[in-house]
Amino acid sequence: MKVTFPHLGNAYIAIEALLQGLGHEPITPPLSTKRTIEWGSRYSPEDICLPFKTILGNMLEGIELGADSVYMLGGWGPCRLGYYAEIQRIILHDLGKKVKFVTLEVPRGNWRMARERLRHIFGPTRTRHFLRGCQLSWAKLRAVEQLEQRSLQARPLEKDHGSTSRLLETQLQKLRMAQNMKTISRIKAETDEALQDLAAATASHAVLRVGLVGEIYTVVESFVNLRLEERLGRLGVEVIRTISLTEWVEEHIFKNALGLYNQYELLRSSRGYLHSFVGGHGLESIARSVEMANAELDGIIHIFPLSCMPEIIAQGILPQLSADKKVPILSLVVDEHAGETGFQTRLEAFVDLLQRRCTYVRKEKSLSRC
Numbered sequence: 001m002k003v004t005f006p007h008l009g010n011a012y013i014a015i016e017a018l019l020q021g022l023g024h025e026p027i028t029p030p031l032s033t034k035r036t037i038e039w040g041s042r043y044s045p046e047d048i049c050l051p052f053k054t055i056l057g058n059m060l061e062g063i064e065l066g067a068d069s070v071y072m073l074g075g076w077g078p079c080r081l082g083y084y085a086e087i088q089r090i091i092l093h094d095l096g097k098k099v100k101f102v103t104l105e106v107p108r109g110n111w112r113m114a115r116e117r118l119r120h121i122f123g124p125t126r127t128r129h130f131l132r133g134c135q136l137s138w139a140k141l142r143a144v145e146q147l148e149q150r151s152l153q154a155r156p157l158e159k160d161h162g163s164t165s166r167l168l169e170t171q172l173q174k175l176r177m178a179q180n181m182k183t184i185s186r187i188k189a190e191t192d193e194a195l196q197d198l199a200a201a202t203a204s205h206a207v208l209r210v211g212l213v214g215e216i217y218t219v220v221e222s223f224v225n226l227r228l229e230e231r232l233g234r235l236g237v238e239v240i241r242t243i244s245l246t247e248w249v250e251e252h253i254f255k256n257a258l259g260l261y262n263q264y265e266l267l268r269s270s271r272g273y274l275h276s277f278v279g280g281h282g283l284e285s286i287a288r289s290v291e292m293a294n295a296e297l298d299g300i301i302h303i304f305p306l307s308c309m310p311e312i313i314a315q316g317i318l319p320q321l322s323a324d325k326k327v328p329i330l331s332l333v334v335d336e337h338a339g340e341t342g343f344q345t346r347l348e349a350f351v352d353l354l355q356r357r358c359t360y361v362r363k364e365k366s367l368s369r370c
């Protein structure tokens, strides 16, 4: 089968390896662009959240490249994610796209449909190939995160602006081509060394540390968040990401499917601010913000798509958290009309505030850094 799938940051590198292990031909849509959002928006309900429109655009671009099947993650309430896949399936059907739409989700009682989907997913594979695909895919996902993590640390220290992003892009493409674990390890080591070289020249200047929370798609998908992490890196900020794709797969997919997922730690961290799951990453946004404020980070950025219900709840709570914990928090909302100039101005103003605050705190407490 020629299978296409929506983008989620650089996860396509791991998804391709998994699909190959399953005996399918991955048809990776081009990385999201303005065209993707415009195409997706044209056929989406007008007031649906931005990830829905972008994901639908990815599907249409994948089908345009020749895909005969679409794989999409399912979900359940209380936010709109619960009905994303079903609406997208209907839209593609109404547009006359002759594709097999497979929703990957926990069966919840419908075993006949689950069997049919599993037959489609595992049909062409052999156990040995499948296991190898899983191993390679997982190793690639972990490596992608490690490379991105190292880049976040290196970017504010780079001498030549843009050099970290260029190196990251090159290494990610090497990782995409890697066919064994040894090559993956070599790429990770090579990237570490190269990033150290880029950072070494200016390693003495103070770097602000800002935590990033919010809706997972907006945090991870750099086109949708207007390359937020790169912009912050160029302003001398090290971004501390609180969302990890490997953790998300482990917690929200595997543990959830086995009934082992619990939110005890999150509820404990967010005590006094939020007492229950509100869908999406709303609870995580509050819990991680508390944790980062306690860890004395210089500031927190909260990003989410316009009309995202869980994050609107979080946005309403964050000002109180900011006042209690004395940590500056900036909430950013994006949609298909988000303009780069206004976005950049808000970031620069926020970073300027953090720098002034940092200088003041340093003087007051006679610290070498904040």
Ligand code: SF4
Binding pocket: 049, 050, 051, 079, 080, 081, 215, 279, 280, 281, 305, 307, 308, 309, 310, 311
């Ligand atoms: S978390 Fe927000 S953006 Fe994501 S599906 Fe739910 S409402 Fe939409």
